[in-house]
Amino acid sequence: MVKKEFVWNRDWIHSYISNWCLFERFKFSNALSNHDILHIFGNEHIHAIKHIANAGYYLRDLTSLAGIDEKKTIDLLGVNLISRDRMVLKKLDPIIGTSHNHFINKQVTYCPNCIKSGFHSIFHQLNLFKYCVFHPNIALIDSCEKCDTLFGEYLLFNNPNPPFTCKCGTSLLDSTNVISIFNSWEKKFTIKDKELLNLLTIYKHQKTTPVIIHPQRIFRKDEGYDQSALFLLINYTKNYYLNAVLSDSKALKVEYNQNSLSSKNSFKKALNNYNITFDYRNRFHTFEEKDKIDAIFFEIYIHSRNIYKAIKRYLLKTYLKKHKNCIHLNNELLESGAYCKFATAFTFWREEFEGINLSHTVRESPEKTKIFNFESYNEQFSLYTRGFYSTYLEDLLDRCFKITRDSKIIDINQIKKIVSTLLSYFLVERFLKYLDLISNSSTYKRFNYYLPREVPMHLVILDTQTNKTTIYHQNIHGKFKKIVQDIQNEQNTCGFDRNQKYNPYRTPLQLAIQKVDRSKD
Numbered sequence: 001m002v003k004k005e006f007v008w009n010r011d012w013i014h015s016y017i018s019n020w021c022l023f024e025r026f027k028f029s030n031a032l033s034n035h036d037i038l039h040i041f042g043n044e045h046i047h048a049i050k051h052i053a054n055a056g057y058y059l060r061d062l063t064s065l066a067g068i069d070e071k072k073t074i075d076l077l078g079v080n081l082i083s084r085d086r087m088v089l090k091k092l093d094p095i096i097g098t099s100h101n102h103f104i105n106k107q108v109t110y111c112p113n114c115i116k117s118g119f120h121s122i123f124h125q126l127n128l129f130k131y132c133v134f135h136p137n138i139a140l141i142d143s144c145e146k147c148d149t150l151f152g153e154y155l156l157f158n159n160p161n162p163p164f165t166c167k168c169g170t171s172l173l174d175s176t177n178v179i180s181i182f183n184s185w186e187k188k189f190t191i192k193d194k195e196l197l198n199l200l201t202i203y204k205h206q207k208t209t210p211v212i213i214h215p216q217r218i219f220r221k222d223e224g225y226d227q228s229a230l231f232l233l234i235n236y237t238k239n240y241y242l243n244a245v246l247s248d249s250k251a252l253k254v255e256y257n258q259n260s261l262s263s264k265n266s267f268k269k270a271l272n273n274y275n276i277t278f279d280y281r282n283r284f285h286t287f288e289e290k291d292k293i294d295a296i297f298f299e300i301y302i303h304s305r306n307i308y309k310a311i312k313r314y315l316l317k318t319y320l321k322k323h324k325n326c327i328h329l330n331n332e333l334l335e336s337g338a339y340c341k342f343a344t345a346f347t348f349w350r351e352e353f354e355g356i357n358l359s360h361t362v363r364e365s366p367e368k369t370k371i372f373n374f375e376s377y378n379e380q381f382s383l384y385t386r387g388f389y390s391t392y393l394e395d396l397l398d399r400c401f402k403i404t405r406d407s408k409i410i411d412i413n414q415i416k417k418i419v420s421t422l423l424s425y426f427l428v429e430r431f432l433k434y435l436d437l438i439s440n441s442s443t444y445k446r447f448n449y450y451l452p453r454e455v456p457m458h459l460v461i462l463d464t465q466t467n468k469t470t471i472y473h474q475n476i477h478g479k480f481k482k483i484v485q486d487i488q489n490e491q492n493t494c495g496f497d498r499n500q501k502y503n504p505y506r507t508p509l510q511l512a513i514q515k516v517d518r519s520k521d
Contacts (some may be wrong), residue, residue, distance in 0.1 A: 021120035258467035
């Protein structure tokens with residue numbers, strides 16, 4: 001079991017063990033400190049630092065292993081740790097795509113049962129999982145069960161404590177006998193999460209990995225995700241790989257196929273439209289490649305404006321048809337102490353997506369926007385919708401364009417279809433959220449219309465081999481109709497009284513001026 005001057009057994013490395021656990025075991029078996037680990041396994045970047053303890057987060061990162069020497073891991077551990085890490089993470093591609101860093105918890109997250117045997121898995125560290133995949137009934141934790149202190153960051157040299165030990169001195173291992181501990185490290189843990197097992201089995205037969213886009217890759221990793229989102233994600237992914245018919249009526253599946261001829265014609269129209277609108281930009285020079293990309297972005301910009309207007313008209317003609325007067329007099333109603341739930345929800349919805357800060361400027365009237373509200377020439381572009389959705393859509397388009405950087409073969413129609421499907425879904429879903437918030441009297445108060453910055457669960461799969469795009473998202477129309485029906489069945493849903501004459505709404509500035517005028521009198 002002795003390799004060189006270190007105690008190590010190759011059998012202590014098995015499937016899905018985390019890098020943090022490997023180094024903790026190496027420290028434990030050789031009575032080493034964190035400084036020793038950095039010195040032994042560090043590459044030239046680590047040794048270039050005068051004091052190893054000053055190594056930054058990047059070099060101590062256990063996901064990228066930027067500070068680890070590849071050859072030393074082979075010599076000392078008997079495995080190429082960097083290659084092994086890539087292979088393990090690749091097996092997770094069907095679930096989380098290729099941007100793994102977004103899914104790694106900042107703090108060490110572990111299973112209380114697994115850690116007793118000195119085992120910590122990469123699945124424990126993924127923020128997609130709230131329960132251990134080896135013990136499905138055991139919740140994952142990130143702090144000491146005795147002192148409730150965070151165990152430490154997922155980094156090399158994350159704390160000065162002995163391996164598998166909290167700052168308070170509590171050992172996470174269930175034995176103090178070294179031989180028993182070493183024997184427990186050879187124990188093989190079996191994945192018991194059926195959904196994860198099915199997905200990993202299906203993925204083994206896939207030759208290529210398509211581009212996978214879903215909301216988790218966009219937002220910060222410390223926001224956390226619930227199991228229901230993971231359940232939807234796994235179901236969507238399984239359905240795609242099995243090419244099966246959706247059995248769940250609450251889910252929708254949309255597929256688009258590339259049409260190269262139609263796409264070329266659309267691209268020419270986009271260039272012509274951009275050239276006419278921004279003729280001053282190419283008046284003294286010919287079209288460059290970035291101008292062509294700008295033309296596509298401008299086409300998406302116009303397209304997104306039209307989608308927003310279409311959804312707004314749809315809401316006004318259906319669910320808001322009987323409340324148009326309420327929308328127009330929304331602020332007057334609020335000032336008189338009454339309000340209409342539908343009008344208030346619509347006001348907040350428009351306020352978010354049009355970037356209007358003051359509710360008194362929101363009316364049923366047309367949007368006060370200009371077609372030239374567009375920035376793209378400096379590798380930036382704007383969408384009509386505002387708020388954090390525009391940030392998400394920017395990233396979505398960026399992912400679409402990374403498939404190919406050649407503007408001549410970009411399928412602009414396919415990108416527009418993706419934007420049409422997702423933006424329409426986002427807009428309707430957000431209005432539903434506002435309506436649900438306001439209809440809940442226990443959570444809604446006047447001017448308190450905060451909603452979490454959550455993009456609804458969905459999945460976009462771009463397959464470059466078949467030139468097919470598949471989109472999955474929830475079918476919210478049934479829930480929408482139910483909430484509307486519940487509100488309509490309530491009493492005092494609408495505060496608008498046709499027989500009452502409402503005083504004109506006065507802005508805070510108008511009220512202040514009126515107060516000053518009265519004081520002068």
